[in-house]
Amino acid sequence: MTSTTDVLVIGGGATGAGVLRDLARRGLRGLLVERGDPGSGTSGRYHGLLHSGARYVVSDPLAARECAVENEILRRIAPRTIEDTRGWYVQAPGDPDAYAAGFAAACAAAGVPCEERPVGEVLAHEPALDPDLQRAFAVRDAALEPWELIEANLADAIAHGAEVRRYTSVVAVERAGRRILSVTLADERSGSTGRVVPRLVVSAAGAWAGRVAALAGVRLQILPGRGTMLVFAERLSDAVINRCHPPGDGDLMVPVHTVSILGTTDVQVSDPDDTTVERAEVAALLDEGERLFPALRERRLLRAYAGVRPLYEPPAEDDDGAGDGASPGGRMIRRSHVVIDHAARDGVDDLVSIVGGKLTTYRLMAEQTVDLVMRKLGTSARCTTADEALPGQEPARHHWLGARLAAHEAAGGGDADLICECELVTRPELDAFLDARWPCSLDDVRRGTRLGMGPCQGGFCTFRAAGVLADREARRGASPEAVAGLAATAAEAFLEERLKGLRAVAWGRQLQEALLTDGLYHGVLGLPRSPAVDTSPETPDAVG
Numbered sequence: 001m002t003s004t005t006d007v008l009v010i011g012g013g014a015t016g017a018g019v020l021r022d023l024a025r026r027g028l029r030g031l032l033v034e035r036g037d038p039g040s041g042t043s044g045r046y047h048g049l050l051h052s053g054a055r056y057v058v059s060d061p062l063a064a065r066e067c068a069v070e071n072e073i074l075r076r077i078a079p080r081t082i083e084d085t086r087g088w089y090v091q092a093p094g095d096p097d098a099y100a101a102g103f104a105a106a107c108a109a110a111g112v113p114c115e116e117r118p119v120g121e122v123l124a125h126e127p128a129l130d131p132d133l134q135r136a137f138a139v140r141d142a143a144l145e146p147w148e149l150i151e152a153n154l155a156d157a158i159a160h161g162a163e164v165r166r167y168t169s170v171v172a173v174e175r176a177g178r179r180i181l182s183v184t185l186a187d188e189r190s191g192s193t194g195r196v197v198p199r200l201v202v203s204a205a206g207a208w209a210g211r212v213a214a215l216a217g218v219r220l221q222i223l224p225g226r227g228t229m230l231v232f233a234e235r236l237s238d239a240v241i242n243r244c245h246p247p248g249d250g251d252l253m254v255p256v257h258t259v260s261i262l263g264t265t266d267v268q269v270s271d272p273d274d275t276t277v278e279r280a281e282v283a284a285l286l287d288e289g290e291r292l293f294p295a296l297r298e299r300r301l302l303r304a305y306a307g308v309r310p311l312y313e314p315p316a317e318d319d320d321g322a323g324d325g326a327s328p329g330g331r332m333i334r335r336s337h338v339v340i341d342h343a344a345r346d347g348v349d350d351l352v353s354i355v356g357g358k359l360t361t362y363r364l365m366a367e368q369t370v371d372l373v374m375r376k377l378g379t380s381a382r383c384t385t386a387d388e389a390l391p392g393q394e395p396a397r398h399h400w401l402g403a404r405l406a407a408h409e410a411a412g413g414g415d416a417d418l419i420c421e422c423e424l425v426t427r428p429e430l431d432a433f434l435d436a437r438w439p440c441s442l443d444d445v446r447r448g449t450r451l452g453m454g455p456c457q458g459g460f461c462t463f464r465a466a467g468v469l470a471d472r473e474a475r476r477g478a479s480p481e482a483v484a485g486l487a488a489t490a491a492e493a494f495l496e497e498r499l500k501g502l503r504a505v506a507w508g509r510q511l512q513e514a515l516l517t518d519g520l521y522h523g524v525l526g527l528p529r530s531p532a533v534d535t536s537p538e539t540p541d542a543v544g
């Protein structure tokens with residue numbers, strides 16, 4: 001089947017979702033295709049920080065300023081997706097005095113709000129921090145929920161006439177000289193293919209942008225930079241905690257919902273799908289994290305995961321000198337985004353790529369991309385995405401950690417309705433998600449509801465959620481064999497995904513939890529044993 005559209009957007013991360021929203025609001029017909037579930041790429045595997053900009057004030061003041069401006073815009077247009085934790089930059093013992101001495105001035109020069117406060121103030125709020133901190137600066141960091149943000153952008157785009165196809169990959173691009181004639185799409189679930197004829201293609205494929213460009217015969221050098229993060233089973237701090245030193249590994253702790261996330265590392269990889277976590281990275285992160293939180297190794301580590309940065313390496317003649325893009329070393333490559341018009345650069349008139357950047361700046365990246373699209377299509381309309389709130393938002397009503405518990409108690413409380421106790425996901429919430437999104441996997445449910453993201457990592461909610469799926473299929477008249485098969489397949493796939501995050505951190509109490517989960521699902525329910533569960537683990541000297 002062949003369809004037409006004004007603009008085909010490839011990639012359903014924050015950037016693609018923001019581009020689709022902006023296009024739709026400016027009156028262009030857009031179709032977004034995402035090879036998986038929206039937010040299943042880097043946007044769903046990031047650190048969770050709404051940058052204040054302070055991290056980049058010394059290394060990249062332009063990126064710092066962009067973050068500061070977008071931080072305030074997101075607080076206005078998407079307050080529900082933000083927990084306003086605030087943030088601290090703290091000078092730990094041994095951190096360079098010179099960096100801290102120039103920090104407040106660098107923030108002021110870049111337009112990043114920052115205030116030095118007495119060390120005693122931060123220690124009073126954050127007792128798990130090292131008591132020997134030297135200096136402390138308060139900044140406007142916060143925690144940002146990616147999936148709700150992406151879905152809100154998509155919902156607004158759809159309300160303005162756009163179309164979204166989930167689990168749909170771009171597999172081929174047909175070109176004649178400078179023009180793109182059509183793009184072939186594959187439905188990842190049914191295997192069927194179709195064609196779309198767009199007036200213009202925007203690639204927002206993140207770390208995969210090089211591969212998408214190659215389909216159109218264009219060389220785009222993306223250096224995927226893998227970053228690993230550790231998830232702790234509790235909030236180790238109320239606010240975001242950064243080390244006040246030149247940005248490095250393991251120097252940032254972000255409180256995200258019920259957990260805390262320490263990160264990151266930066267390892268150059270050749271494959272953007274490579275999200276393997278090495279035990280040595282876990283050890284290195286814990287070593288660095290202990291410089292902020294001395295008792296870190298006593299805290300329960302839930303899982304480790306990695307995401308891949310879409311770092312763009314411009315050809316030498318493209319480098320405008322604004323950043324530090326010439327070096328192939330991970331943290332040295334420019335973190336700002338680049339909008340690429342492939343007409344001028346590669347002789348392909350109908351292709352635009354948006355690469356690099358941060359989740360915090362997704363809206364600005366989308367605005368600049370759509371500005372170029374409008375110019376190329378010979379039309380104009382003002383961008384409104386910074387002024388108009390996303391759907392479902394109330395002015396200044398930020399996310400509150402206690403909201404789910406309060407809602408559950410207001411509705412009468414009780415455990416009977418809870419499918420996931422760790423994250424307080426109720427049966428009505430699960431049903432509402434399935435009504436809106438079926439067919440979907442339990443991993444899609446996780447992104448939409450946080451099912452399975454708490455301390456038991458799916459141990460006690462997977463069989464309940466799989467049971468709900470089975471119940472719905474049975475009520476639709478499916479055979480008992482089909483119902484049982486669906487529940488088993490869904491549970492197995494979800495547990496495998498959850499337990500994967502345990503491989504590099506399976507020791508102590510979390511290993512006990514994994515073995516309990518294995519006993520429940522393999523021993524009692526007879527599902528195949530997950531390869532993630534190593535029943536004869538070595539004591540990892542490096543990390544234990």
Ligand SMILES: Cc1cc2nc3c(=O)[nH]c(=O)nc-3n(C[C@H](O)[C@H](O)[C@H](O)COP(=O)(O)OP(=O)(O)OC[C@H]3O[C@@H](n4cnc5c(N)ncnc54)[C@H](O)[C@@H]3O)c2cc1C
Pocket residue numbers: 010011012013014015016033034035036038039040041042043044045046047048049050051168169170171204205206207208212225226227228263264306307308309310356357358359360361
């Ligand atoms: C470890 C780490 C920590 C980070 N921490 C932060 C942070 O705390 N704060 C912050 O602001 N930023 C952070 N970032 C940066 C931020 O996460 C990314 O810049 C941002 O998420 C990129 O979004 P995106 O939409 O461009 O890419 P993605 O979210 O990766 O979206 C691209 C999408 O394209 C899809 N796709 C690929 N190929 C195809 C195809 N052929 N057909 C269809 N779809 C396709 C992929 O499935 C993917 O979903 C971090 C990045 C990493 C790696």
